Amino acid sequence: xxxxxxxxxTVPPSGTGCVDCDAVDGWWFHLRRCARCGHIGxxxxxxxxxxxxxxxxxxxxxxRSFEPGESWFWNYDTSELYESGPQLALPESHxxxxxxxxxAGRVPAxxxxxxxxxx
Numbered sequence: 001x002x003x004x005x006x007x008x009x010t011v012p013p014s015g016t017g018c019v020d021c022d023a024v025d026g027w028w029f030h031l032r033r034c035a036r037c038g039h040i041g042x043x044x045x046x047x048x049x050x051x052x053x054x055x056x057x058x059x060x061x062x063x064r065s066f067e068p069g070e071s072w073f074w075n076y077d078t079s080e081l082y083e084s085g086p087q088l089a090l091p092e093s094h095x096x097x098x099x100x101x102x103x104a105g106r107v108p109a110x111x112x113x114x115x116x117x118x119x
Contacts, residue, residue: 006062011038012089017103018042020050027106029115031066031094035073040066045115068093
């Protein structure tokens, strides 16, 4: 495990959607924000699980929900959930008008079935 502080509250989020899904015209269910570098990735219920992949690739173990109204943090190294934590650079979530799942126009009509059969 890195001795570097896993949370950098000054770094803004990398965008309003999953960076990796956006690169390949993919879609996501919910979004997570790396508390160290601001990378926005999709959750483990999403088809591609980019937030977890980012944590594994970078060694950045702490994420925060990037969903409106959610302020919890998760630490991959310790498998601990924290109901709250330090204030991170704004914005705290994706735009309120961004649909879940998202983004608009890329979510397949059978998205809920795809999520059920992904595991």
